[in-house]
Amino acid sequence: MAFFPIPFHLPSLEGPAAPYWAATREGRLVVQRCADCQAWRHPPGPVCWRCRSANAAFEPVSGKGEILSYTIVHQELVPELAGVGPYNVIVVSLAEAPDVHIVSNLVGTPNAEIAVGLPVEVVFEVVDAEVALPRFRRVEVSS
Amino acid sequence: MARAEPCIVGIGQTEYAFRGQLAHRGALSLALEAVKNAAADAGLPIDAIDGFASFSDDPLDGGVLAFELGLPELRYSAMAWGGGGANAMGALVLAADAVRSGSANYVVVFRAIIMDETKRFGKSLSGPAFSGKRTTSDPFSMVQFSMPFGLLSPAQTYALSARRHMALYGTTTEHFGHVAVAMRRHAARNPIALRRTPITLDDHAASPFIADPIRRLDCCQENDGACAYLVTTAERARDLRRPTVRVLNAVMGGMPRWPSDPASQNMRTADFATGGQAPLARRLFGEAGVKPDDVDVALLFDNFTPQIVMSLEDLGFCKPGEGGPFIVDQGISWDRGKLPINTHGGLHSEAYVHMNHVLEGIRQIRGTSTAQVANCEIALVAGTPGRSPTSLALLAR
Numbered sequence: 262m263a264f265f266p267i268p269f270h271l272p273s274l275e276g277p278a279a280p281y282w283a284a285t286r287e288g289r290l291v292v293q294r295c296a297d298c299q300a301w302r303h304p305p306g307p308v309c310w311r312c313r314s315a316n317a318a319f320e321p322v323s324g325k326g327e328i329l330s331y332t333i334v335h336q337e338l339v340p341e342l343a344g345v346g347p348y349n350v351i352v353v354s355l356a357e358a359p360d361v362h363i364v365s366n367l368v369g370t371p372n373a374e375i376a377v378g379l380p381v382e383v384v385f386e387v388v389d390a391e392v393a394l395p396r397f398r399r400v401e402v403s404s
Numbered sequence: 405m406a407r408a409e410p411c412i413v414g415i416g417q418t419e420y421a422f423r424g425q426l427a428h429r430g431a432l433s434l435a436l437e438a439v440k441n442a443a444a445d446a447g448l449p450i451d452a453i454d455g456f457a458s459f460s461d462d463p464l465d466g467g468v469l470a471f472e473l474g475l476p477e478l479r480y481s482a483m484a485w486g487g488g489g490a491n492a493m494g495a496l497v498l499a500a501d502a503v504r505s506g507s508a509n510y511v512v513v514f515r516a517i518i519m520d521e522t523k524r525f526g527k528s529l530s531g532p533a534f535s536g537k538r539t540t541s542d543p544f545s546m547v548q549f550s551m552p553f554g555l556l557s558p559a560q561t562y563a564l565s566a567r568r569h570m571a572l573y574g575t576t577t578e579h580f581g582h583v584a585v586a587m588r589r590h591a592a593r594n595p596i597a598l599r600r601t602p603i604t605l606d607d608h609a610a611s612p613f614i615a616d617p618i619r620r621l622d623c624c625q626e627n628d629g630a631c632a633y634l635v636t637t638a639e640r641a642r643d644l645r646r647p648t649v650r651v652l653n654a655v656m657g658g659m660p661r662w663p664s665d666p667a668s669q670n671m672r673t674a675d676f677a678t679g680g681q682a683p684l685a686r687r688l689f690g691e692a693g694v695k696p697d698d699v700d701v702a703l704l705f706d707n708f709t710p711q712i713v714m715s716l717e718d719l720g721f722c723k724p725g726e727g728g729p730f731i732v733d734q735g736i737s738w739d740r741g742k743l744p745i746n747t748h749g750g751l752h753s754e755a756y757v758h759m760n761h762v763l764e765g766i767r768q769i770r771g772t773s774t775a776q777v778a779n780c781e782i783a784l785v786a787g788t789p790g791r792s793p794t795s796l797a798l799l800a801r
Contacts (some may be wrong), residue, residue, distance in 0.1 A: 267556065272548035286628075304668050310661060329676060330571070332563035333616035338556050347616070352564055352669045353674075360661075362669045362676075364550045376586045377571035394552055400587050 264348070264366050264386060264396060267341045273390050280319045281344040286393045290319045292361055297378040301358035322357045323402065324383030329354040329362060333372050349375055354395055363395065370399045409501035411641040412649040412799070414446025414634035415763050420755035423519040426628035430625040433463050434630035438471055440513060442632040444571055446514070447645035451595060453634075455480030455508030457498040457514060459491040460758065468671060469514070470600040471689035484656060484795070487665065488706055489559075490788040493740040494656035496762075509636060516630035519793030527741035549668040556685035559708060560595055562790060563615040564669060569677040570617060570775055572725065575713060577617050581608035581729030582620045583745075585711035586736050591749025592773045594737075598625060599753040620621065622709040624751035631765060649769045650800045653692035657684045658792025666790055671716035679711055679789025681718040681796065688784075688796045696720040699770045699798075700780040702743055703761040703787045705748040712736070716743075719796075738775035747775035765799050 272282050277293075286289040294301050295309035296316035308315050333353040337343050349372050353363045367375055368384065381397040388394060416438045426434060443450045454477055456466030466481025480502045484575035491513070499511035557560065569575045578666030585605060603621065611621035637712070641648040658664075659680040662671045664697035671680065689695060696719060704715045722730040722741055734743030748754040748764035765783040767773045773780075787795035 268552075269554060270547070270551040271547060272552055278548065288725055291486075304546055304672055315541060330564040330568035331619075332560055333613065334554060334560055335613040336557070336559070338613065342554075347613075349553055350553055350560060350564075354673055360672050364667075364669055365408065365553050365554050386469070396553075 264368060265345060268388050271388065274283055274391060277307060277349070282392065284319065284394050285385060286387075286391065288385050288393065290324040292322050292355065292358055293317050294320045301361050302362040303363075304346055322355055324395075326353040326355040326363070328352070328367070328375065328377055328379060328381060330377055331367070331375050333375075347366075347372060351375065351381070351397065353366055353381055365394075366396050368396050368398050387404040407637050408442050410503050410635055410651045412633050412651065412766055413640050413641045413644045413646055414442040414444075414448060416441025416443070416445055416632045416764050417505070417760070418630045418756060419764060420597060420627055420629040420760070422597060423626040423628060427484040427518050431464060431516040431518045431521055431630070432468065432472065434518070435469060435514050435632070438630035439469060439473070439512050439514055442634045445646065446634050448510060448634065452477055453500050453512055455479060455499065457482050457495040457502070457511055459484040459495040460488060462515065463521070464514075464516060480511055483587070484793070486656070486793045487550060487791045488707070490791035490794040491548035491656055492759050492762060492787045493654050493785060494731070494793060496544065496635070496651065496654040496797050497656050497795065500651050500654055503635055503637050503707035509640060511635045512632050512791040513635060513759070514630065514632040515757060517757055518628050519626045522733050539794035546663065546665040548690040553668075555667065557615070558651055559618050560615040561666060562708040562711065563618045565679075565714065565790065566617050566708070570597070573676050573723075573728070575710075575728040577686070578605060578609070579713055579731055580617070580619075580622050580709040581605045582731045583706065583712045583736070584608050586741075587706060587746055587750040587752040589733055590738055590747050590775050591753030594754055596711045597749040597754040598627065599749070618708055618710065624707045625753045625756045627757055629755055629760070631651045631757050631763055632764065636752070646701045647770050647801070649766050651696060652800045653688055654693070654795070655684055655688050656795040657687070658794065659683055662792040664792050677714070679714040679718045679790050680792065680796055681715065681786065682720075684791070684794065685719045685794055688798060692798050693783060694798055699743065699782050699784045701746065701747060701765070701777045701783045702745050703765040703783060703785045704745055704800055705761065706746055706752050707756075707788060711750065711789050712745060715786060717787070718789065719784065722739050726759045736776055744775070744777045747777060748771050762797075769799050769801055774781050
């Protein structure tokens with residue numbers, strides 16, 4: 262089920278982020294990584310922030326992480342949001358690369374149960390033939 | 405510092421008004437009125453103005469203003485990059501450098517805002533072109549990582565740092581409420597403030613959420629208006645009629661790896677629940693030989709009330725995590741607070757013109773605020789936190 266009944270602005274499929282969105286369309290989460298010093302970087306860009314190398318690749322990640330922060334949006338800022346909210350926006354810190362943050366939405370969990378530190382994993386919502394958006398669901402931790 | 409100190413010798417503004425009310429005049433008209441008022445306040449002939457500085461992709465430039473005012477010679481025109489009001493004091497850095505170096509003699513720092521002329525906040529997002537479209541034709545756009553997920557406005561973005569601050573430190577929405585109440589209490593004394601009706605903590609707690617934890621009463625306004633002030637050297641200031649306000653230091657800069665456009669939230673995790681101003685604050689104070697304890701009044705960028713909590717920590721008035729308790733226990737009001745903040749009512753209650761808090765800092769040093777802090781010798785003025793570059797300044801008698 263779509264998180265938003267009407268699709269919002271969609272990503273650019275050209276430029277440095279193209280491989281990122283191509284991967285999400287195939288159901289994979291990838292993050293750009295320097296081929297020389299192995300530093301992760303996101304959003305994708307032309308050079309490594311650490312060693313300034315232009316050599317880079319997009320590496321698969323597990324899609325697991327934790328909620329760094331979140332907000333519950335109540336304001337109906339645009340007409341397309343009338344009656345949709347309150348909806349959540351989360352920021353996920355990825356397990357393999359904690360400084361890489363993915364802005365997304367949590368699906369399948371009531372807003373009242375969202376918390377900072379909650380473990381999550383990626384799921385993909387196919388929007389159309391070109392675009393799938395990474396969203397996240399709660400991971401139940403076995404005790 | 406061995407360098408000659410630049411000084412502020414005149415301030416000017418237009419009326420402040422709610423969004424749309426001055427749209428018929430246009431930003432140029434407002435800017436010119438503010439510039440003329442700043443020159444008149446200083447007692448300086450307009451012909452003596454030979455430079456302009458602004459910030460944040462200001463659509464007006466010095467050439468336009470010099471042409472309209474028929475200035476005999478334009479010697480300096482520059483703009484400091486940076487989003488929103490983040491680099492407001494960056495424009496002061498430029499003006500100060502210009503008069504110190506002799507590039508120009510009298511530089512006006514100005515800001516004019518007609519909300520509907522610029523792509524601001526939610527309004528630009530709405531309309532039939534919104535749904536199912538690409539975020540932008542710019543493939544380097546950062547918002548392609550935020551807008552498809554419904555992260556659309558500054559209130560929503562700043563709610564994220566506020567929420568993490570609450571989770572890490574036990575900061576509460578009531579702390580934010582204390583900021584809102586104090587801003588409004590200050591505005592009630594200020595005849596030019598647009599929101600002057602006093603509010604209580606209960607009013608704040610009953611205010612609807614915009615983006616939880618940010619309520620409507622945590623948000624600044626959206627306004628039309630203009631501000632300007634005149635910068636020159638101490639030597640030239642002596643010939644003018646107003647008490648001189650010295651610029652002890654003005655700095656612009658950014659936290660390492662802090663994105664210019666924070667939409668994607670990819671600042672370092674350790675910095676997430678901050679305003680990203682701590683390194684800049686250390687430079688501000690260190691170069692000026694001043695400590696946070698020496699500051700008599702702080703004019704901070706209260707686009708959203710949680711930013712005051714984080715600014716107190718970034719700027720060294722308290723330790724990380726202690727901003728909320730500082731506000732309640734030490735106090736931020738003009739008459740009772742250990743550190744009076746935004747004695748004009750802030751962007752929250754006076755007006756949101758990106759630079760009106762700088763004018764209040766100047767008034768405090770002059771001794772002419774409507775909520776005047778006793779024996780006010782040093783004022784700290786801050787640009788928008790959470791962006792890069794951002795900016796800070798210290799003003800003094």
